[in-house]
Amino acid sequence: MAIADNSSFSMSTMSDALQHIPFSKGISGYIPPPGFAPRATVANSRLNSLFSVMTSGEGLAQFKDIISKSDRKELHMMVSLLTSDSDYFTKIVRNIYGSRRVQKLLGISDDVDAFFYAALLRRFFHIITDKYASYVAMRAMLVFDQKKKYVMYEHLLHHALDIACNQYGCIALNEIITDADDPFYRNLLLEVVARNALYLSNDPSGNFVVQHVLKLYDLRCTHNVAVSLRGHCVDLAFKKYGSYIVEKLLDTEMSMDVVVVELLECEGDRLMRLARNEFGSFVVVKALRVTNEMNRVDMFRGLVEKLMPFLHLLRRSHGSNIANILESTIN
Structure with missing residues (x-):
């Protein structure tokens, strides 16, 4: 799928794109396979417009204000399109500006968060270990409702070691451990790190996670790390x-x-x-x-x-x- 060049992007085109992207009944954000051009033209045009809106380096400060002026239906439809394809969504959140704009959309409403929740879970590991996309996952874990947070924590625990041993994943994991507002899951994360402290301590990225949990001065975790080492x-x-x-x-x-x-x-x-x-x-x-x-x-x-x-x-x-x-x- 071709992505439109956003070099000529302006505040007016961003406003127009957000408020006037046509969402006609029966047309979704589905991305057809290569070569299926007839029906793809309109859908791709909308996807390209939205991609420009989300990833342009201009107008970042005004984005939140424009979003606040959009009604619930417009936001719902835009986020539906934004998250309709995993590859498309992942490409946006891996962009520095796309990541920042998606973060501003998180927490606006439960129905909007539901779209992001599903999109994040589909590519959780790839998002949490990306330089910019990881901030979207971290933000989500702060603003999502409790039920969604618990599922996100379960995914985090499942991939914890691989995330800890990733260049950017280790940063995200440290931030999540620090900001975790649920004592149960925070302790589970600390236990995973402590139990695998030897493995992580010998890893170029994982060692930063061990250092981080020791700086928290959690006596139980420190004891468990010491026992492991x-x-x-x-x-x-x-x-x-x-x-x-x-x-x-x-x-x-x-x-x-x-x-x-x-x-x-x-x-x-x-x-x-x-x-x-x-x-x-x-x-x-x-x-x-x-x-x-x-x-x-x-x-x-x-x-x-x-x-x-x-x-x-x-x-x-x-x-x-x-x-x-x-x-x-x-x-």
Whole structure:
């Protein structure tokens, strides 16, 4: 299906398109297969006009005002056409301007939301993992009624790991977890992340989700993440993003125990390499600092004793800050 060029788009054409797209009885937004031109001409013309309305870079600020002046029937018919074909709808919401305009249409009325709800569910994963379309799904989960939200949450839970491991999906998932107004589904999402923390922590995108849930300082979730990562903290600490996760675990006393015990149990040579590592050195510094600040003398002294034999090596590496802490205990 050809999409009209919107380079000559203006506010007047947007207003005309929204308020005067003819919706004659018997003509829908159905997109016929290629080669079926006779009946497709009128329908395609309307689809092209609407595509220009939704994706033009002009008149974004005035779009909401124009929508407010449209009556219920006009909005109902326009949204019906907008969501009549999954490919067409997805192409619009994947456009930066299309995404913004659809977001403004969400929540206007239950019958309008019903069209968007069905369209979103048909392509849920593809929409939630797109740079711009994902904001439509996030907005929907804020404004939809409770019944629709619950179904959206079920879809989210079903695809949670794949969404978390997607470049844009991880951002959407983090936003939804933060804004979730239903404690039941929020806890289910946190449980999925915590239960799969090791897998996600080793993923280029998934690690951001683990970092995010740890920043929420939900004690139960933090505990579950720590349990999932027990025995793997040192391995993670050698990696850039993995070290961020281990550092976050050191922020609460319960999860701090998991990390420090593992540091104390690892071989001295391996602990030395971690302390000299570009990323691991930050973990060791923080472990020394928090055990001292929390007055966990046994753990602090244990770390100092394991690291002291390597003091001379730490001075000439990323572990120089660790060396400073060790030297402060000598006097």
